[in-house]
Amino acid sequence: MPLDKRNLYRMPWSMNDNAIAWLEVTDICNLRCEGCYRQHLTGHKTLEQIKDEIRFFKQWRNPDNVSIAGGEPLLHPQIMDVVAFIAENGMKPIVLTNAVTFSPQLLREFKRAGLAGFTIHIDSHQGRPHWKDKNEKDLNELRQQYADMVAAEKGLYVIFNSTVYPSTFHEIPDVVRWGHANMDRVAGLVFITYRTATTTDNVAFDLHSQQVDLGRLSYVRDQFDERFVTSPEVYQLIQDNFPEYEASCYLGGTMVHSSFKWLAAALVGSRRKVFGSVGKQTMEVAQAGHHLFSGTYLAYLTKSRVGAKIFLLCPWDPTLRKTWRSWLGDVVRHPGHLFDPLYIQSIGIIQAPDIQPDGRADMCDSCPDMTVYDGKLINSCRMDEYRLFGGFLSVTKRANLPQPEPGGDR
Numbered sequence: 001m002p003l004d005k006r007n008l009y010r011m012p013w014s015m016n017d018n019a020i021a022w023l024e025v026t027d028i029c030n031l032r033c034e035g036c037y038r039q040h041l042t043g044h045k046t047l048e049q050i051k052d053e054i055r056f057f058k059q060w061r062n063p064d065n066v067s068i069a070g071g072e073p074l075l076h077p078q079i080m081d082v083v084a085f086i087a088e089n090g091m092k093p094i095v096l097t098n099a100v101t102f103s104p105q106l107l108r109e110f111k112r113a114g115l116a117g118f119t120i121h122i123d124s125h126q127g128r129p130h131w132k133d134k135n136e137k138d139l140n141e142l143r144q145q146y147a148d149m150v151a152a153e154k155g156l157y158v159i160f161n162s163t164v165y166p167s168t169f170h171e172i173p174d175v176v177r178w179g180h181a182n183m184d185r186v187a188g189l190v191f192i193t194y195r196t197a198t199t200t201d202n203v204a205f206d207l208h209s210q211q212v213d214l215g216r217l218s219y220v221r222d223q224f225d226e227r228f229v230t231s232p233e234v235y236q237l238i239q240d241n242f243p244e245y246e247a248s249c250y251l252g253g254t255m256v257h258s259s260f261k262w263l264a265a266a267l268v269g270s271r272r273k274v275f276g277s278v279g280k281q282t283m284e285v286a287q288a289g290h291h292l293f294s295g296t297y298l299a300y301l302t303k304s305r306v307g308a309k310i311f312l313l314c315p316w317d318p319t320l321r322k323t324w325r326s327w328l329g330d331v332v333r334h335p336g337h338l339f340d341p342l343y344i345q346s347i348g349i350i351q352a353p354d355i356q357p358d359g360r361a362d363m364c365d366s367c368p369d370m371t372v373y374d375g376k377l378i379n380s381c382r383m384d385e386y387r388l389f390g391g392f393l394s395v396t397k398r399a400n401l402p403q404p405e406p407g408g409d410r
């Protein structure tokens, strides 16, 4: 089915009542990913500063989970104290990591500290030692190592993120296929479409309309001639390869009414087979029900093993009914499959900010990844504009600048 906002649930998140808060504990990292938005300017934050930010989130954000990010958060010497403090404050701590320093012992410590799970970023543009010149399919071997390590610890969940470049777009089905084969241990996959600005074509101005050096931002390149991938294109590619995949919810853009900035599907399946997806009604029940009973919106299920009870929502959800019929057909053909555990696996697509012709950016409406900077909530993907230039920049095409009049400077 083609994407149509009328068939999708618009996530009810907002600035002050959002499922997610984004906490950065350090800007130091042990990799140099091409798509990264952060550069090393200040180093590790102190534990007191981090605790203040967590209290700020509790007061102003009402999150279900706090995403502990960076930089590479595992490099922070007090990371276990950070996790414990979030858990003590009644929120779910999630660590966003490249997992380079993972070990079974470390995972055990995280579990003891109260961690809910990990989001591990792996893609072929990270310059990982020992994994250079590998494609996304090759990297499934690394994903498998980490998925198995987390599964062995039991009680922690794991999601895998990757940035999608024009050159790696066609490899997405290889990652989804791998995810499907690991329904019992991979709670979700997220594909983030790469964006950059170029100094050759663009100029930037700060809040005082002063031109600034755009090249100081780590994610700006001299030149980038490829066409950016959009989230509907990623969606279509996945659906062409996996017809059981159907999106159920979205977040739009702050400027463009037709944007799909966040697009998510929740698939239902066993280790043998994926049967289908849930529809927008189930997503609405999950959000509204969680808010009613827990007081917060929901970002991640802590347990992806849902069992056949998920089908109780079939009377309200036609997409889920299709999934149920597929499961039932399988059970009739193979009665032994009745006892196969059923899991939910989410597939998210994020389309990072798009610069508009007037220089402003189309951001994710109700941005779930807002962080705190200087006592304010700001979009984490653009925090380096604050750190380097004191606020968001406005970017315009060099060609649109007024040209100096001939002989005017004489």
Ligand code: SF4
Pocket: 261, 350, 351, 352, 353, 363, 364, 367, 368, 369, 370, 379, 380, 381, 382
């Ligand atoms: S606007 Fe928010 S959610 Fe969207 S890419 Fe930026 S930080 Fe992430």
